[in-house]
Amino acid sequence: MSEKIVIVGAGQAGLQIAESLRAEAFAGDIVLLAGENFPPYQRPPLSKAWLQGEVAEQRLFLRGADFFAARNIDLRLGAHVTAIDRASKTVILADGSVENYSGLALATGARARRPAIAGADLAGVCVLRDIEDARSIAHRLPLAENIVVIGGGFIGLEVAAAARKKGRPVKVVETLDRLMARAVTPKISTFFADLHRAHGAELLFSTQVTALEGRDGRVAAVITAEDQKIPADLVILGIGAIANDELAAAAGLEVSRGIVVDSYGGTSDSAIVAAGDCTVWRRDDGKLLRLESVQNAVEQGKAAAASLTGRKKPFVAAPWFWSDQYDVKLQMAGLSEGFDGFVERVSGESAFSLFYYRGEKLIAVDSVNRPGEHLLARKLLDAGISPDKAQVADAAGDLRGLLR
Ligand SMILES: Cc1cc2nc3c(=O)[nH]c(=O)nc-3n(C[C@H](O)[C@H](O)[C@H](O)COP(=O)(O)OP(=O)(O)OC[C@H]3O[C@@H](n4cnc5c(N)ncnc54)[C@H](O)[C@@H]3O)c2cc1C
Known part of the structure; x- marks a missing residue:
């Protein structure tokens, strides 16, 4: 039987898995099942530039139709999966059709949480x-x-x-x-x-x-x-999101507020990987971490695709995230949880970065209107370089030299 990978969910993670499978020279069939009636699109502008009317809707779409045709990726819109049968290696769709797979990728994302209070379903x-x-x-x-x-x-x-x-x-x-x-x-x-x-x-x-x-x-x-x-x-x-892990749970995969994956996107079934907002990552120290970000979807997607082709490429980069509010850009690199001190690097009113340390180790950097410093911080964190605190505090001091 020829190899066929079915991807459930065509968001940022599902798209990345399909794209990376071809980049990994996977030559079998790829079926990308989109529960929504749209091709893969980016969500961040929905609450930012798009909502402010600064970006046309067409710009939300991550790839054009020719992208899928050129890579022979069978993108199906409005294709909602209702069940996974691991024994027969098939998924069942809402229209009753059945799709068999040799490898399955779950990229079902998350949904907005609604409070259990009276009136939550009112119009408006x-x-x-x-x-x-x-x-x-x-x-x-x-x-x-x-x-x-x-x-x-x-x-x-x-x-x-x-x-x-x-x-x-x-x-x-x-x-x-x-x-x-x-x-x-x-x-x-x-x-x-x-x-x-x-x-x-x-x-x-x-x-x-x-x-x-x-x-x-x-x-x-x-x-x-x-x-x-x-x-x-x-x-x-705006009270958070809930991982769409019900399909996985019903199929008997391990879930814990998300589909539990290792650093390679692997689940408790060796034929099934998962990536993005539907997952919770079991780190090597055993701690479960839920990250909901574009970067996490992309990096886990790459790792999951590699796993499906039998290669092991752990997802290791420091997490990063951003938010735009008014004319201020907040960018975060690393996880500041557990910091015991921070150093301010101030470049002007409304332009600064906070470098968080645990002991002498740099663990995270939050930047406000300092995009260059954010990129630098990611490189420092990925390279495991902890700059001297006095050097950080001196805004005129050059930190780029540390990367050479
Ligand atoms: C308004 C908004 C703003 C955001 N801003 C930022 C930001 O500034 N920076 C940042 O890093 N991140 C941001 N995020 C988060 C980021 O968009 C998500 O982390 C990312 O989209 C996750 O990608 P994903 O593919 O895992 O999930 P999703 O993008 O949620 O895609 C999952 C897809 O799977 C489909 N699906 C679910 N179940 C099924 C099924 N059974 N069958 C078929 N299809 C199914 C869903 O319909 C959906 O289309 C934002 C999110 C939102 C909503």
């Missing part, structure tokens, strides 16, 4: 995960009188910034006492809180939303644990 309550969600928000945004963003994380704050740029009133309601608390340190949270306030967004911290109230089926107010009633005709839920 939106999540932002895909193009349809983004179109719906873009349509409502210019007309909204009272926008409430629930969740002060990246996506919520990017939507808040887009709304303020359009002159719409925005309140951001956050359960914790600072912004982006799971991803950045207090100093960065404070910088962004000041930025949002300076642009006229209202921030409500330590505030728990308990219900959404409606009028004629449309959202009218957000109710908090303190019985505050905040008027709202557009509510954006």
Whole structure:
């Protein structure tokens, strides 16, 4: 039987697996099953440039139709997989058709979390995960009188910034006492809180939303644990994402808030790999880490494709991520969790980097409006180079020399 790899999910990770399989000289069949009715597209602009009308929708698509034809990748739109039968090595689609595989890649991504509170399904309550969600928000945004963003994380704050740029009133309601608390340190949270306030967004911290109230089926107010009633005709839920791991779990693969993969994208079945937002990575120290980023989808996708062709290429690069809010670009390299000190490298008002250390070891760098420093930080982290702290603090000092 000829080799055939079936990829479930045609997002950033699914596309990367298909592309890398051909780059690895895989000559068998590749079937790329897209649950959505769109070819692979990038999600980051949906809450940034696209939402602000600065990027045409066509620019979201990662590859043109000729790309798939040239590589003989059988991309099928609207092809939703409902089950995996590992014994017969087949996947079953929603239309009842069956696809056999010699190797299977799961790249099913994640979906937006919805809170289990009354009113979460009212009209005017939106999540932002895909193009349809983004179109719906873009349509409502210019007309909204009272926008409430629930969740002060990246996506919520990017939507808040887009709304303020359009002159719409925005309140951001956050359960914790600072912004982006799971991803950045207090100093960065404070910088962004000041930025949002300076642009006229209202921030409500330590505030728990308990219900959404409606009028004629449309959202009218957000109710908090303190019985505050905040008027709202557009509510954006930005409270995180849930890995789409149900297919894998039903097929008996190991899952733990995501499909558990090793550093090669391997799952508990040697014929099945997984990559991207649907996964949780078991690091060599045994710790489970969930990373939801383009870089993770791309790097895990490359490793997973290599594994399917029998090569071992671990995914090792330091994680990185970015967020655009107003005219500020935040870029993060490495994971600052567990830092015991940091050094500021200040290049001007609203342009600085924070270098995080554990002991003398550099573990992460957050940069605000310093794209060059972010790229440098990634190279330093990948090379395992920890610059001297005094050298970092001197903004005029050259750190590039350390890479030579
Ligand atoms: C608004 C927004 C902004 C973001 N901004 C950033 C950013 O600034 N920087 C950054 O690094 N990351 C950002 N991200 C995260 C980034 O987009 C994701 O990490 C990345 O898209 C993950 O790619 P993926 O292929 O794993 O999953 P996805 O892109 O979610 O793709 C998975 C695909 O699989 C399909 N699928 C699911 N189940 C099935 C099934 N059973 N059968 C067939 N198909 C199925 C889904 O419909 C989906 O199309 C953002 C995400 C969003 C939503």
